[in-house]
Amino acid sequence: MTSMAILTIFALSIFVGFEVVSKVSTTLHTPLMSGANAIHGIILVGAITVADSATSTLETSLAIIAVILATINMVGGFVVTDRMLEMFKGKPKVKKVVEEGAKK
Amino acid sequence: MNKNLYELLGLLVSICFILALKGLSAPKSARRGNLIGAAGATIATVLVFFAPLAKAGDKHHNTLLIIGAIAFGVIVGVPAARKIQMTQMPQLVALFNGVGGGAAALVATVEYLNLSAGSEKPSAAAVVATVFTVIIGCTSFSGSVITFMKLQELMTTRPVVFPGGRFVIAATLAGVLGTGGWTIAARGNTPLLVMGALSLLFGVLFVLPVGGADVPIVISLLNAFTGLTVAASGYVLQSTLLIVAGTLVGASGTILTRLMADAMGRSLFGTLFGAFTAKPQEAGVAGEARSVKSGSPDDVAILLNYAQRVVIVPGFGLAVAQAQHTVRELADLLASKGIDVAYGIHPVAGRMPGHMNVLLAEANVPYEQLVEMDEVNPTFPQTDVVLVVGANDVVNPAAKTTPGCPIYGMPILDVSQAGNVIFLKRSMRPGFAGIENELLYDPKTTLLFGDAKDSLTKVVSALKAL
Known part of the structure; x- marks a missing residue:
């Protein structure tokens, strides 16, 4: 990849990043932070890449620790975000069911 | 796997992440957004095992070990995320962010060792990017540990200031940058170690003066930092996916930090350095003798x-x-x-x-x-x-x-x-x-x-x- 291509990708990604979260209500700040946190767990891909080509014991051990940490970041991040959002979403449905039940 | 197909799938994952952030910004689509992100991350993780090799004759190393490490990470991460009480959730997010920063710092360290050991001379930009990742990754790691301790109330939630604090912080930062330059110039393990240690120290010093109520803003900021380290690793590893994902988190995290600070009526600068300029508090002692009305x-x-x-x-x-x-x-x-x-x-x-x-x-x-x-x-x-x-x-x-x-x-x-x-x-x-x-x-x-x-x-x- 040329440096110019990388710079282009980088600059455009900044704008996309700014744009997608510019209008978000305070209610969603915590889940959004947690979700973004899970996304940077993608460093797992980097950790696997370096572990995959590591040959010395030192490099392998460091890379394997990185894989463990990155997995915790990524998997834990998505699970905890889902738990938060589950609570937001479940409610109106439950209420509807109760209301319908009351009508009958 | 064919290189073009591999990169095409990588692009798909990048799009998943954009849709994930977009989804997370609106209540209706938030949960779906998160699931799209998780799906993208899963695809990327499986995909990397089939990555085309850089040179003919290379082979994959440590595959079983890597799979074992991932399994171990899942065993630790999933129950932690499932069992945590919702009251303690902010510190868990801080901790997840910290381990992510730590992972990025380790990846960069291994890459640095590789670059130094390699026969061909690495590009200066690649060395600078690795050094950047180690510094910010370490800062994010130790800073997140301190935010965790503050939120868990393992330490005082008040701003911690000591005489000459700002000079110590400035000196540490100068030390980090200095050793950074040394690491780039000398390409040795000693400068790298010193730099890593100073960066860890800097992360601690950076978060200590922040008051308990402002900690969320700092977590968000460190989150954005970690995103940028991932982008820098992507540059070193020549991975478009890491560059896009890391930059997205860096940019959205910065905006989110500002939005949060606005919601609390705080300036980012005041949050980080307010403790140094604020007058000492005498309230808290003065009120003891005063009467209050308590009821049944x-x-x-x-x-x-x-x-x-x-x-x-x-x-x-x-x-x-x-x-x-x-x-x-x-x-x-x-x-x-x-x-x-x-x-x-x-x-x-x-x-x-x-x-x-x-x-x-x-x-x-x-x-x-x-x-x-x-x-x-x-x-x-x-x-x-x-x-x-x-x-x-x-x-x-x-x-x-x-x-x-x-x-x-x-x-x-x-x-x-x-x-x-x-x-x-x-x-x-x-x-x-x-x-x-x-x-x-x-x-x-x-x-x-x-x-x-x-x-x-x-x-x-x-x-x-x-």
């Missing part, structure tokens, strides 16, 4: 019974006492007596913006009763009783009246405008930000001491007996 559950029940409109202001104390369900019972009881009941939700009630909404949603409190600060504030003059359950800083008038106090400028719930204010508190201890609350001494304030859940249960039975 019966007094509170009577006040509530003859009210027309009641606003409940929930705070972190409610969550700690697990009193969400009891408070809902009380609200239902009041509503059945024809009293108008609403919950006044401060944007940063709890430990993080939106945290209280999550907690009350867990207790099935009807969404329509949750009224945000800007809407509830004008209604306080028409409100007969405000019931403050385990909240303190978010109703503290010092935010308006005392320049220089840590929460000065933060928008608050104007509960002093209401006819009566009832505080349910465990003790006279100040709130998370460590500031005395003048409102407690106001003649129209009644205090009911005790665990929030016990007190509420007593109020409910007293109210039923009336």
